[in-house]
Amino acid sequence: MNRCVAILGGTGEARLLAGQLAGQRGTRVVSTLAGRVRRPRMPAGEVRVGGFGGPQGLADWLVAEKVTAVVDATHPFAERISAAAAKAAHYAGIPLVLLRRPGWRPGPGDDWHWADSITEAAAMLPGLGRRVFLTTGRQGLAAFARSDRWFLIRCVDPPGLPLPARKELILSRGPYTVDGERALMTGHDIDLLVTKDSGGDHTVAKLTVARELGVPVVVVRRPALPAVPVVATVEEALSWLGSAAG
Structure with a gap:
């Protein structure tokens, strides 16, 4: 099986996922970073830094790189990037999943x-x-x-x-x-x-x-999510890649 997974990264989950995928035979993994952090922690595999010029630019890049699946593992407040990624994947006809860690919830004693x-x-x-x-x-x-x-x-x-x-x-x-x-x-x-x-x-x-x-x-509060599949953990993202984007 040959596949190319693009990870929209910058989070710990994105780096962990890249590390898991980079060790799999037949899988090419490319992480994309927005470039807003001066010294980002680099993930395993290939890395691309910088913007795409909007959803169509991202879609064109996905097609040119022969990407077979996209994992949006950006920060929960990267609202514009996630919206653009959802549109780009739709334009390119490539499956996308949103990897979003659960939010915090108040407990006893919290104000x-x-x-x-x-x-x-x-x-x-x-x-x-x-x-x-x-x-x-x-x-x-x-x-x-x-x-x-x-x-x-x-x-x-x-x-x-x-x-x-x-x-x-x-x-x-x-x-x-x-x-x-x-x-x-x-x-x-x-x-x-x-x-x-x-x-x-x-x-x-x-x-x-x-x-x-x-x-x-x-x-x-977090911004609203785009209308795409959502998973909460790296393990769930790997499972989705295996079943929906294998």
């Missing part, structure tokens, strides 16, 4: 406040806290620029402007530990956490610490 967007999250800060641990990534930080709160901003790469006037910036990449997050939040007197519902284990420690400290959390 969560859901927001439908970054802008809505920024509007919710008054009355919830004065020293904010902001972990929504570098995109969308402009929504907090006019706030009078103090922010501890953590992201992987340096963000653009504008930024809040009162802030401290930390450039860091997970995974994070409970002990490390506790030291960070207590050391900066954090009384409010703002995050996206990214899911997974790499960055969940901050939620554990927020629960311990009684710190409220503003959680930005």
